[in-house]
Amino acid sequence: MTKDKIIKFLNNQCTDAELDETIRWANTEAFSEESIKRAFDEWKTYREESNEGDDEKFSLLFDKIRERINSERQKRNKTGNGNQIFVTRLTRAAAILLLPVLAFLFYTLSEIYDMKSESVSLMQLPVDSLEIIAPVGSRTVVQLSDGSKVHLNYGSRLKYPRTFTGNTREVLLTGEGYFDVAHNPERPFIVQAGEFSIKALGTAFNVMAYTDNDEIETTLVEGKVVLEKSGPEGKIIKNVGAILPGQHVSYNIKTGAVSCTEVNVEKYIAWKDGKLVFDEANILQVAERLSRMFNVTIEVDDDIKDYTYTVTFVDEPLFQILNLMTIATPVRYNALPRSKLSDGTYSKQKIIFGKKQ
Numbered sequence: 583m584t585k586d587k588i589i590k591f592l593n594n595q596c597t598d599a600e601l602d603e604t605i606r607w608a609n610t611e612a613f614s615e616e617s618i619k620r621a622f623d624e625w626k627t628y629r630e631e632s633n634e635g636d637d638e639k640f641s642l643l644f645d646k647i648r649e650r651i652n653s654e655r656q657k658r659n660k661t662g663n664g665n666q667i668f669v670t671r672l673t674r675a676a677a678i679l680l681l682p683v684l685a686f687l688f689y690t691l692s693e694i695y696d697m698k699s700e701s702v703s704l705m706q707l708p709v710d711s712l713e714i715i716a717p718v719g720s721r722t723v724v725q726l727s728d729g730s731k732v733h734l735n736y737g738s739r740l741k742y743p744r745t746f747t748g749n750t751r752e753v754l755l756t757g758e759g760y761f762d763v764a765h766n767p768e769r770p771f772i773v774q775a776g777e778f779s780i781k782a783l784g785t786a787f788n789v790m791a792y793t794d795n796d797e798i799e800t801t802l803v804e805g806k807v808v809l810e811k812s813g814p815e816g817k818i819i820k821n822v823g824a825i826l827p828g829q830h831v832s833y834n835i836k837t838g839a840v841s842c843t844e845v846n847v848e849k850y851i852a853w854k855d856g857k858l859v860f861d862e863a864n865i866l867q868v869a870e871r872l873s874r875m876f877n878v879t880i881e882v883d884d885d886i887k888d889y890t891y892t893v894t895f896v897d898e899p900l901f902q903i904l905n906l907m908t909i910a911t912p913v914r915y916n917a918l919p920r921s922k923l924s925d926g927t928y929s930k931q932k933i934i935f936g937k938k939q
Contacts, residue, residue: 715739718877729764733854736874758790760854782807788851801830801850858895865889876900878931886937912938
């Protein structure tokens with residue numbers, strides 16, 4: 583089985599004969615000694631030949647895989663069967679696409695389908711840390727070895743050890759996560775988010791730290807956390823202070839300014855339950871949230887940037903939200919058609935907001 587045929591399978595470009603060959607290989611040979619050795623050889627070659635465009639290519643491939651999973655899940659909801667066969671074939675067929683891709687599939691699929699932990703042991707890969715990614719348009723729940731639970735928002739990633747050792751429990755967050763931390767006064771739980779760290783013993787809090795945002799935000803639901811600024815190699819250089827339940831802290835990466843306010847925490851944590859809560863949010867803030875949630879690009883004309891919204895959406899589709907916004911305020915939107923790229927995929931949907939004439 584060649585890598586080109588596997589890629590054709592994932593892009594739905596196989597002939598009938600190639601599809602039969604891929605399924606046969608996935609069911610009988612994917613995890614043979616020869617296939618595993620070939621995967622390692624492919625990984626070594628990839629590391630030597632990798633370039634800046636590779637990450638984007640894999641991201642596009644992940645989107646394809648997620649779309650296929652969602653499609654099969656919808657079929658399962660209608661028919662009640664076929665799901666396990668699909669998951670097995672897809673994860674095995676992806677083996678040749680290098681071990682990091684295999685790891686991604688196992689952990690994403692385990693969260694989506696609640697598979698038993700022993701069936702997704704990552705082939706006992708020789709690593710001491712793991713990383714899980716919530717694909718764009720999806721939320722993911724991670725159960726850590728200490729019993730703590732982490733909800734990851736769209737496009738977020740969490741790096742964490744397979745088993746916590748030492749005097750602390752440390753994880754690395756990029757994006758947004760809601761943490762329900764198992765209580766252990768002997769071993770503080772620390773979330774590293776950029777140059778900011780949040781330390782807790784046993785509590786529930788939300789952290790938002792997207793790389794394209796100048797603000798790192800923390801909202802405490804219950805318990806107590808200590809905020810610290812870290813320097814190179816995670817060394818603590820400043821104790822910012824502690825916050826109490828109901829408080830929201832925002833740290834500006836560029837200026838170093840810190841603000842702390844009393845808030846309605848539901849506004850900041852409702853996303854984990856599929857809700858979008860806006861409370862006097864301006865249209866730029868709304869556009870930012872919608873862009874991440876639906877993987878689109880939204881531009882806002884200058885003359886409507888002062889418009890604000892107070893509303894809660896529960897699992898609403900994008901264009902229904904946009905239509906409601908045009909009813910609530912004198913705005914209009916134009917959804918530009920997506921363009922087909924050279925690899926057969928499509929560009930992001932672009933939406934432009936302007937003032938009604």
